[in-house]
Amino acid sequence: MDGPLLELTGITKRFGATLALNDVRFDLRAGEVHALMGENGAGKSTLMKILSGNIQRDSGSMLIEGRPVEIRSPRDARARGIAIIHQELNTVPAMTVAENLSLGQEPRNRFGMLDRRRVLRDAREKLARIHADIDPTRPLGSLGIGMQQMVEIARAVSENARVLVLDEPTAALSRAEAQELYGVVNHMRAQGVGLIYISHRMEEVWQLADRISVFRDGTYVGTGTRDELSEADVVRMMVGRSIGDLYRHEPRHPGDVVLDVQDIAAKGLGPASFQVRAGEVVSMSGLVGSGRTELARLVFGADRRQAGTVLVNGRRSNPADPAAAIADGLAMVPEDRKSQGLFLDHSVERNVAISSLGRFTSAQVVRDRAVRQAVLAQMERLRLRKNAIDLPVRALSGGNQQKAALARWLLRDSPVMILDEPTRGVDVGAKREIYELIDALARAGKAILVISSDLPEAIGIADRVLVVRGGRIVKELSAAEASEETVMRHAVGAGSDHQTPSMEANP
Numbered sequence: 027m028d029g030p031l032l033e034l035t036g037i038t039k040r041f042g043a044t045l046a047l048n049d050v051r052f053d054l055r056a057g058e059v060h061a062l063m064g065e066n067g068a069g070k071s072t073l074m075k076i077l078s079g080n081i082q083r084d085s086g087s088m089l090i091e092g093r094p095v096e097i098r099s100p101r102d103a104r105a106r107g108i109a110i111i112h113q114e115l116n117t118v119p120a121m122t123v124a125e126n127l128s129l130g131q132e133p134r135n136r137f138g139m140l141d142r143r144r145v146l147r148d149a150r151e152k153l154a155r156i157h158a159d160i161d162p163t164r165p166l167g168s169l170g171i172g173m174q175q176m177v178e179i180a181r182a183v184s185e186n187a188r189v190l191v192l193d194e195p196t197a198a199l200s201r202a203e204a205q206e207l208y209g210v211v212n213h214m215r216a217q218g219v220g221l222i223y224i225s226h227r228m229e230e231v232w233q234l235a236d237r238i239s240v241f242r243d244g245t246y247v248g249t250g251t252r253d254e255l256s257e258a259d260v261v262r263m264m265v266g267r268s269i270g271d272l273y274r275h276e277p278r279h280p281g282d283v284v285l286d287v288q289d290i291a292a293k294g295l296g297p298a299s300f301q302v303r304a305g306e307v308v309s310m311s312g313l314v315g316s317g318r319t320e321l322a323r324l325v326f327g328a329d330r331r332q333a334g335t336v337l338v339n340g341r342r343s344n345p346a347d348p349a350a351a352i353a354d355g356l357a358m359v360p361e362d363r364k365s366q367g368l369f370l371d372h373s374v375e376r377n378v379a380i381s382s383l384g385r386f387t388s389a390q391v392v393r394d395r396a397v398r399q400a401v402l403a404q405m406e407r408l409r410l411r412k413n414a415i416d417l418p419v420r421a422l423s424g425g426n427q428q429k430a431a432l433a434r435w436l437l438r439d440s441p442v443m444i445l446d447e448p449t450r451g452v453d454v455g456a457k458r459e460i461y462e463l464i465d466a467l468a469r470a471g472k473a474i475l476v477i478s479s480d481l482p483e484a485i486g487i488a489d490r491v492l493v494v495r496g497g498r499i500v501k502e503l504s505a506a507e508a509s510e511e512t513v514m515r516h517a518v519g520a521g522s523d524h525q526t527p528s529m530e531a532n533p
């Protein structure tokens with residue numbers, strides 16, 4: 027086939043006052059991976075939702091193999107061979123893997139009843155086609171996000187998709203899971219499928235993509251092949267300026283101990299002890315599942331401790347609930363903003379202000395204007411558009427939702443801040459801003475504990491790195507000692523004279 031498989035031109039989409047897409051174009055050939063990049067809110071997911079029939083464009087044309095098409099619903103899209111793995115998964119978690127895979131095409135036996143044996147057999151076959159080793163009888167919700175994505179991909183493959191859209195598929199994956207996904211992507215490209223790949227991770231885009239297109243603020247900036255474009259080129263196209271060294275910061279000079287964790291333990295966790303000083307950034311590094319988040323939750327008091335003590339500025343903190351933890355001077359930005367952080371249907375203002383209302387209350391009256399001003403100030407710090415303040419969080423792009431979660435805790439202004447994956451799904455420009463902010467908070471005397479699966483980030487922003495394995499802190503490294511290799515070696519428990527297993531090597 028000579029012409030493109032898919033051609034979108036002049037696409038415009040408005041949400042109320044927001045011009046999400048303004049005359050953009052995008053094309054895709056069979057057997058290529060075309061990456062779509064751009065800052066948070068650039069319009070990437072919006073274009074993909076138009077392609078998948080979840081929303082309708084205001085104007086523009088869509089051609090498949092040169093012929094104009096209308097895609098009015100997800101069903102239309104599927105019928106034309108377009109499959110999408112959305113940024114936010116939309117599988118049914120209570121159903122089993124097999125049931126999810128047969129959704130909408132349940133096999134019936136000759137009595138018209140659901141043929142359960144065939145459901146299982148079909149599921150095994152579909153999973154085998156992408157080499158996914160998943161037990162189809164398990165409830166989908168019991169699997170990690172990576173496995174759930176594999177199930178969605180298996181479904182797309184079984185529907186013989188010609189176009190597969192992956193919208194930030196690796197944002198929540200471990201390295202090993204991401205490697206598996208890259209294998210599936212390469213396999214599908216070789217089969218002649220056209221893949222659209224949205225990601226904020228530069229290194230994986232350069233590893234996977236044949237071409238890269240960039241959007242900025244709802245407009246089309248340009249397209250080039252992987253060989254034509256450098257990372258610096260793409261960053262400039264995305265944010266309109268160069269960023270330089272992402273992690274650069276002046277040396278910091280930590281002061282007194284603010285957070286003192288002594289032998290905390292719970293089932294399968296700890297005992298763990300560590301300290302974070304005023305003006306210090308400490309990161310917790312380890313494989314997904316190593317217990318980093320669980321340890322942090324014990325410190326914060328989100329889960330009950332069975333033993334141990336936590337001191338904040340010398341005072342014991344043993345909170346019964348998050349509200350008490352906050353009163354003790356602890357703040358925690360959770361990794362899963364959807365289930366633990368944000369109220370999606372409430373406004374940005376409400377979401378940001380919710381943990382700080384006490385500060386703005388005098389004589390039982392919340393001072394609305396003061397709240398609004400304070401929220402706006404935090405939004406500005408994170409470069410969130412001001413006119414988003416009254417929008418429901420649901421209407422923000424994925425990365426901007428992350429910023430809203432962060433803004434809430436910044437407003438709270440606690441002496442100890444625990445940030446779990448603070449830059450997940452955030453574009454590189456905003457990453458740099460969040461790093462600057464973390465540095466500024468440390469310089470203002472906060473004690474900061476960061477959990478990050480992004481190794482260069484975990485090392486680059488911290489003064490010390492705590493390596494977690496099996497729910498314990500197995501190694502502490504200074505910034506000078508910490509390299510990706512040393513951290514990874516301790517994280518996998520390979521000791522000091524073993525090679526890092528290749529499965530966990532940097533993608």
Ligand SMILES: Nc1ncnc2c1ncn2[C@@H]1O[C@H](COP(=O)(O)OP(=O)(O)OP(=O)(O)O)[C@@H](O)[C@H]1O
Pocket residue numbers: 041042044045046064065066067068069070071072073113420421422423424425426451453
């Ligand atoms: N349902 C909606 N209602 C109102 N505004 C919306 C809606 N969906 C998206 N927007 C707005 O459209 C713009 C583009 O959002 P989109 O989700 O496409 O960004 P994105 O490029 O995917 O960003 P990210 O990298 O953060 O996922 C944003 O300003 C967003 O707030």
Ligand SMILES: [Mg+2]
Pocket residue numbers: 070071072113193423424425
């Ligand atoms: Mg998006």
